[in-house]
Amino acid sequence: MTDQPIQNCGKCGLCLSVCPVYQVLKQEQASPRARLQLIKAFEKKDLSASPLLKDLVSRCLMCGACKVACPSGINHYAKFMEMRRKMAKSQPDPPAIRSLVYLLAKEYRLRMGAGLARIGRRLTPGALEKKYKIGTIPVSRFPEMNRRSFRSTLPRVAFAKDSPGGHCRDNPRGRVVYFTGCATNFLFADTGQATVNILTRLGYEVVIPDGQTCCGIPMMFHGARDQAVENMAVNLTAIQEAMRENSGNTTENAKDAAAENCDAMDKACDEAAKHCDAVIVDCTTCGAALKDEYPALMNTLDPSRNKALAHQIALAQKTTPGMPDTIAAKTRDILSFLHDHMDDLAAAMKPTTPKHKVIYHAPCHSKNSFNSLAKVLDLLKALPCFDYIPVPDEAACCGGGGTFFYEYPDISRKMMAKKLISARAAGADFWLTDCPVCRINLHGSLSEKDNLTVVHPVTLISKGLGS
Amino acid sequence: MISPDLKKQFLSIVDPTRWLDQKEQLFCYAYDAFVEESMPDAVIFPETTDEVSQILALASAHKIPVTGRGAGTSVCGAPVPLHHGLVICFSQMDRIIEINTKDRYIIVEPGVVNADVQAALAPYGFFFPPDPGSMNSSTIGGNIAQNAGGPRCLKYGVTLDYILGLEVVLASGKVITFGSKNIKDVTGYKLAALFCGSEGTLGLVTKAILKVVPLPETVKTIMATFKDLDDTAKAVTDIIGSGILPAAMELMDRLTLNAIEDKAGLGLDREAAGTLLIEVDGVAEACDKQIKQITEKLHASHAVNIQEAGSAEDRERLWTARRSAYGVFAKLAPDIISEDVTVPVSRVPEMVRRIVQIADKYKLRVGVLAHAGDGNMHPMIPADKSNAQEWERVLAAFDEIFQAAADLDGTLSGEHGIGLAKSKYLPLVMNQDTIDFMKTIKQAVDPDGILNPGKFV
Structure with a gap:
């Protein structure tokens, strides 16, 4: 369905029932409907940008639940993002958020930042770590940075291992491109190792794109669209090159072909796609960028109107036209992808595989962008490595929301409070979630006394398979 | 200020x-x-x-x-x-105070959401019948103020039928309580009927004792499609007129059904000129018998296709889609007016015909949606308020629709209330003495007129 203009919001109020922020605050101005009405008033110049307006529009996790529920076809998500961009100049974010956006904008800055963070962490006395909080989370409960960035520990191509279907290094089941995202690269190497192990054990050849960088969602959420465009251009190029790896059709060839005629470009695009079964993400927020935001962003770009961005747009457009859509169509979250291979996974696990008592937390983009909840629960029920315990609010928001837990700790804490009660009561050993921010937030909200380890589901699946 | x-x-x-x-x-x-x-x-x-x-x-x-x-x-x-x-x-005054299914009541504060009442009662095997389309968001206080209805009110009755007692704060700040935890209670005036549907013009509800009923053992939903909208409406009259009482009976015309299908993608028949969504509930044997009777009537009215929803999930999907009707309509134009004129069920076919004729006359699109079993029509007209010429036609069309309802012994509103939307039409269905009587009550209860001024009294 195409996105409808704000005027078409019938103000029916259905979104109130799905908005995690409204559910906590129970005040209309914290609802998706109100944010739309405020944006409408801003566009009609009945309201001008102000700190309060910025606060009301930003008091949102960008979870997308309203967009999914909206009967009128309003893409709240896109409208909120656009409004954040419009207000970014006159109502800048606090310094901590701006620094984060600055850091994420360039891979080398991130690398350096991660290194400094490791040093800083080592130099910080333990007592201080416990005392100080970032948002809702004590510093001591933040994850350690990876010793080395995950991608630097792996070759560019991980070859298929011998697998049940008779697949092996020289006869892979297929090829997938793995977009690792920043969190796996710098914080959660365990997720990356597990993802690569499972995919290769299923007989896939895994290509990790060189030069990939932050997907850009954090910039988009904080109104820094220009930086997001830059990152998009870098990632589209990197993924495209990875898709064509070994296909005998290099990017240079494609560009030559592009210069000749459109048919050839389409062919080059198809060719690349043919050699890649999926673009895998382990983080559904990165996935939402590849699947939804890049094509949408490309549609809004016009080099003649966005002069300052002409260079980045040109870079993005140098990738074959249609590539953003091709990549979007191939983007799969790892758990849904594994759901397609559920029987093989189950068969590959020994009956003696230890069963882990697990509960699940569904991240917003998994639910709302990838609609993966039912599939994930299938996996948790079917695979012998899991003893899955359902908790009633497993699909309720944890209040992480990118930087939401930092910007609105009081609201975030209330969302988490209910989840903690049911999670603790379940008596599980692992709390599984497929979003790095949820992982930070869940772990950060538990205390040392809780015997509950928060990991990505792939970690246990990988263990069950053995390496 | x-x-x-x-x-x-x-x-x-x-x-x-x-x-x-x-x-x-x-x-x-x-x-x-x-x-x-x-x-x-x-x-x-x-x-x-x-x-x-x-x-x-x-x-x-x-x-x-x-x-x-x-x-x-x-x-x-x-x-x-x-x-x-x-x-x-009242959104933050939202505690459920007591659930007592032995005595068949629940006591809630006004900010409790209708769906939360249902969720709280379900584990006990009970429910609260009023089910307005907004039930996932709307509050009990609002439901009471508007005397809200919904599809299953055909069989079960509306909000007022489920109020055992209320606590109400008057304009003066005085707190009155009336009714009790008893199903039968004729102690004094039935004041619930005064405040329920008063739209906040007489007092503000701060606590409600609501009657609850056991969930039916079996629920079955069927969907029937027709080539002709007139046949669809006649089927409604036939079924209800023959003494069958389904829990709900919803009529949708082609425009409505397509708007719903665009969002829900349930595989509904986009070509059907009219569709009926019918639900029966009760003990299994009775449901089967009713379904059989209804199916016969539907065939007699030239239904082209009759299908039963296979699972509880299928049923829920159908009803979720139906509840989204107002919202899905909103996407057709910047503004939408949805009215809820109501006529005796035998007049439903005539009312549907008139709505279509009136919309044609004013060159407007109209979606005909109805809780047809109780004659509660929901004509919805999507339009653009900023187009003054078009908006004038919309208002003129509704003038005629209200007049048509009055001509057919109908009424202005079945469940939405009067609000700002239709105060001016009151004289169509009420004589001046009756309107004055309402004013007398208002004057007595709220002499300074501070409660929701500018509305229908």
Whole structure:
């Protein structure tokens, strides 16, 4: 369905029932409907940008639940993002958020930042770590940075291992491109190792794109669209090159072909796609960028109107036209992808595989962008490595929301409070979630006394398979 | 306007997080799901009856207009503060006080959401029948103020039929309680009938004792499609007229069905000129028998296709889709007017014909949707208010639709209420003495006219 203009919001109020922020605050101005009405008033110049307006529009996790529920076809998500961009100049974010956006904008800055963070962490006395909080989370409960960035520990191509279907290094089941995202690269190497192990054990050849960088969602959420465009251009190029790896059709060839005629470009695009079964993400927020935001962003770009961005747009457009859509169509979250291979996974696990008592937390983009909840629960029920315990609010928001837990700790804490009660009561050993921010937030909200380890589901699946 | 000094007094009743008076915030309380809007001067969020009482006493002393609000999902402008002043928003007064299924009641505060009442009762095997389309967001206080209905009210009755007792704060700040936990109670006037549907013009409900009923053992839903809208409406009259009483019986025309299908993608028949969604409930044998009787009637009325929803999930998907009808319609144009004229069920075919004729006459698109089994029509006209010429035609069409309903012994509203939307049509269905009688009551209860002023009394 195409996105409808704000005027078409019938103000029916259905979104109130799905908005995690409204559910906590129970005040209309914290609802998706109100944010739309405020944006409408801003566009009609009945309201001008102000700190309060910025606060009301930003008091949102960008979870997308309203967009999914909206009967009128309003893409709240896109409208909120656009409004954040419009207000970014006159109502800048606090310094901590701006620094984060600055850091994420360039891979080398991130690398350096991660290194400094490791040093800083080592130099910080333990007592201080416990005392100080970032948002809702004590510093001591933040994850350690990876010793080395995950991608630097792996070759560019991980070859298929011998697998049940008779697949092996020289006869892979297929090829997938793995977009690792920043969190796996710098914080959660365990997720990356597990993802690569499972995919290769299923007989896939895994290509990790060189030069990939932050997907850009954090910039988009904080109104820094220009930086997001830059990152998009870098990632589209990197993924495209990875898709064509070994296909005998290099990017240079494609560009030559592009210069000749459109048919050839389409062919080059198809060719690349043919050699890649999926673009895998382990983080559904990165996935939402590849699947939804890049094509949408490309549609809004016009080099003649966005002069300052002409260079980045040109870079993005140098990738074959249609590539953003091709990549979007191939983007799969790892758990849904594994759901397609559920029987093989189950068969590959020994009956003696230890069963882990697990509960699940569904991240917003998994639910709302990838609609993966039912599939994930299938996996948790079917695979012998899991003893899955359902908790009633497993699909309720944890209040992480990118930087939401930092910007609105009081609201975030209330969302988490209910989840903690049911999670603790379940008596599980692992709390599984497929979003790095949820992982930070869940772990950060538990205390040392809780015997509950928060990991990505792939970690246990990988263990069950053995390496 | 509320002076700084008066604000200070309000802030001695509630803490500052429960008081809003900035322009950006007030914008968010100027609307419900109706087209007209009007901003309040301030919004206050009480948490207890005592606070509501103090707020009203203070507002009364300063003659500040007071408009109650729940979730703001009304479709007639009832919670729109036409004379500005104070909006009392009950969304944070949302405790379920007692569930007693042995004595078949639940006691709730006004801010409890209808769906939360259902969720709280389900484990006991009970439910609260009123099921307005907005039930996932709308509050019990709002349901009571509007005497809300919904599809299954065909069999079960509307909100008023489920009120055992209320606690109400009057304009003066006095707190009255009436009714009891008893199903039978003829002690004095049936005051619930006065306040339920009064749209906040007589008092503000702060607590409700609601009757609850056991969930039916079996529920079955069938969907029938027709080549002709007239046949569809006749089938409704035939079924109800022959003494069969389904739990719900919804009629949708092609435009409505397609709008729903666009969103829900259930594989509904986009070609059908009319579709009936019929639900029966009760003991299994009775349901089977009813389905058989209904199917025979449907065939006799030339239904082309009759299908039963296979699973509980399928049923839920159908009803979720049906409940989204107002919202999916909204996407057809910047503005939408959805009315709910109601006629005796035998007049449904005639009313449907007239609605279509009137829309044709004014060259407007109309979606005909109806809780057809109880004659509760929902003609919905999508249009653009900023197109003055078109909007004039919309208003003229509704003038005729209301007149048509009156001609057919119908009434202005089955479940939405009067609000801002249709005060001017009251004389079509009420004589002046009756209107004056309502005014006499209003005058007696709220002599300064501070409660939701500018509405139908």
